[in-house]
Amino acid sequence: MRTRQVLGCKALLVLLALTLVVAGCSRMNLAYRNLHLLIPWSLADYLDLDRDQQRRFRAQLREHLDWHCRTQLPGYLVDIEQLQTQVRRGALDERTLRADYEKARRAIHAIATEITPTLTQLLAGLDETQVRELDEALEEDRRENRDEYLKPPLDQQIRERAERMSERVEQWLGSVSPAQRQRILTWSHALGAQNRPWLENRAHWQQRLSEALADRHGAGFEQRITQLLQAPETLWSADYRAAFGRAEQLTLDLVRELYKLSDAGQRQHFVGQLEDLRKDLGSLECLPEPN
Template sequence: MHIRQACGRKALLLLITVCVVLAGCSRMNLAYRNLHLLIPWSLNDYLDMNRDQQQRLRAQLRDHLSWHCRTQLPAYLKAIERLQNQVGQGDINEARLRAHYQSAKQAIQTIAVEITPTTTQMLRDLDDEQISELSEAFAKDRREREKKYLQPPLEQQIRERAQRMTERVEQWLGSVNAVQRQRILAWAHTLGDQNRFWLANRAQWQQALSEALAKRHEEGFDNRIAKLLQDRESFWTTDYRDAFARTEQAAFHLVNDLYALSDTDQRRHLEAQLGDLHKDLSSLDCLSESR
């Protein structure tokens, strides 16, 4: 299962990007063990940070990752074990999927709260040139995503949406069969013009951040950033808000149906993938501090 919180392109802040990835990505171990590679690769995509800023960020990020590994990862391992057992017993249904989803949402919210003070201070320390770079990066981000996700005809958008979902599903189930492909395509049609709603919503959040940054030295900045990170729903567009419940429900139906349509080999593949993920994460050295 792939749950994603978009916080502005690859790295509005490395803290947000990496920590959110850690909450829902199957390569958590890679992120922990290759921190030195992630930092310059992500930040240089977004804005030019000076040496002092990069050094502070490295130290703060290591602290956050250590906190995450010691205090949050044990619960993730237990959740993976529960899901693996449910798959092994054929005991997956929509109610159980919703329970796992709610746990993931709470995990992401916990991370957002944890990193808010560091993120706020880091944003406050940006100079005018860096703020301008960030605004330009947002504009470039919007242009690129509009070209990729909005310019193609709607039918092409739907086909590409179905293809992306098929690739995600195959990571967990292995090759999908013809019936499962048709179910994914039906799901993609159900979302209709979701690309437009998603991108408009993303732009609105970016605009709210830009407005907050313009007043970064004024009273109330901390509260504005906390709201942007911890209460993203309050910045949703009306169209995105109206569509979200339908989109969320469609996703639950899709996952539930794909599991019901899966064969023995696919379920074994899923169980093995979960087992590999659990093994990978449980080998992290930082976990020894929490045991």
């Protein structure tokens, strides 16, 4: 996985991105305990922080990770147990899936809110060279994603989207049946040229970040970064809002129907994957002492 794909256009939400990435690691405890090292390393793809900036950021990052471990992870454990119960009972209907999805959105917003002051301070302290390097890195990100997601013919985009989703489903269910694979392909066809509005919105977000950084010493800088991190949907165009809503519903429908198409072995595998994740999270110690 490319670091820039992990960070994406919400490059500054690395706490969330990397927390979710390590959820798939067999050594969850070790990975989570070392996020204070992994996150600055990943951020280096975008920013070349000087020694003082790195020191302050690492110290603040430890505080955020401690907050996350103490206040957020206990809720995740409850949510995982509830999801296990839903899977066992065959209760993954649209209402349940929507509720679970909204919980995930609230979790994302909680992290964004927590880290906003630190990231605002970090960005406000960048010098001209660092801002220019960040702009160049974001432009490279846009170029790479255009090459990967827009340049291929539409039928290839649809096929590759279906392949990516099949891989995700297989991770959780252990296998993908022919019927499930066909349902995934139908979903991908329904999304059609979704890559374009997605990347256009991504580029728009990055452009607004660049504009804010150009005036980072102005009175409204904090409010602009807060909006970018905590309320990015307020910057969406009407077209993208409609496209997002449609894609969101299509994906929830897909998950519901994939579950209906699953057999006992796949559901058992799903519950087992959730149990492994629950045990890993439950065994975490909320942060090691500084080295």
